[in-house]
Amino acid sequence: MSLLVTESLGKSFGGVEALRKVSIEVERGRIVALIGPNGSGKSTLINVISGVYPPDRGRVLFEGRDITGMPPHRVAEMGVVRTFQVPRVFRGMSVVENLMVAAPGREVETVTGSLLKRRQVRGHEAECLRRAEEVMEFLEIHHMRNEYAGSLSGGQQKLLALARALMTKPKLLMLDEPVAGVAPALARKIFEKILELRSRLGFLIIEHNMDVLLDFADYVYVMHRGEIVARGAPEEVLSSRQVLEVYFGE
Template sequence: MLTIENLNKNFGGLQAVRNCSFEIKEGTITGLIGPNGAGKTTTFSMIAGELAPTSGRIVFEGKDIAGLPTHEMFHRGIVRTFQIPHEFAKMTVLENLMVVPPEQPGERLFANWISRGQVKRREREVRDRAEDALEFLSISHLGDEQAGNLSGGQKKLLELGRTMMTDAKLVLLDEPGAGVNPTLLLKIREMISRLREERDYTFCVIEHDMDLIASLCDPVIVLAEGTVLMQGHMTEVRSNPDVLDAYLGGGEEN
């Protein structure tokens, strides 16, 4: 589904990503791990369109998309979540989901005057989809709660819900387990697995919780100093001496 070829990103004199190459196969949950400063977040940002590569190719479904803006990536089916959720705090959980689908007729002023029936039908469709997402995630009881009042783990579930409101093909999850209590972490892991199995999502996951990566991801790609150190099953990763050395020498996150 996604091929990264010789990807590079420079910030002045700092090379955060260098000659990075790997593939993400359709239908997998691929882990992207590495010590602080390995270039994981920078790589994610280039795939999602938030940063343009200095050089290299990002090929998604056979087309080079390197340098396209975030809204273009979104329309092609690449969706990203963040380590710190970006919810609309003063809107309800249900409203947070309903604003996601693009090109809703109700967003156009004149459509509300001359195409009221179309606007209402589409709003009902979006609401039904949002309620389905809440039910799937077992958070229907939070639908009328302001999103800013949710716990950290509940906000991560809301992030997954927002991806369900799109026609996502590839979902980039940035530390879905960060700051989440163990009970909700199990729920998040279950939901990611179910979305892959039941709704054909493909995931790429950045995560520092190695137990979460081991239980979810195959393959696992290890980055170090901006490039791929190795790729394989988590059992191979954990036994690789180069990986252990890389983690002992980590610096700041990019």
């Protein structure tokens, strides 16, 4: 069974048809890329899957369950997690604090807590910290653990956004331009980490860098004016006439 299936999604904003009959599939263990010129509907697709907007038409199935129109926090609880084109991090918090607050199910209400409850909360905090250490180790950002997120470079903030997403133990990770504006060496490093994670989850990644796509993507969908106009293995799709026309034809 596919991890994610979208069936003929449609979404309009006023007169703009941002999505038109968009059907895609992401399997576990796959890095699926979404490309297309500016305004073609890529971010809208991720927004609809993650519950930011309900679609006007069509369905979103996750692990076979219909999650169409579910609110974002419920979709996230199911394991569908996304990052944003502009990384959303807490600039005034340290790296490790950014990770701690990203962990799900954080207990805030302790005022009425019994001793037992307080102990549970402490246990949970310890577990979150352990996971944060693991994630920082994996992404090799341990040395920045006490730095303010706001003082990190753009590329490091993207890495931190990925780290925050990993804190939630996602099953499907949707990344909106995870390496846009990131120096090439760091960009490759980020994709190498994604590749290491691939066996355990599925990825839907908006990305334009052709070299990165050829080296790391298993499958590519091309969007144009809200529609999927081409799909297939990266080496076929990226050299197809259709794609050249979409990008340079007008």
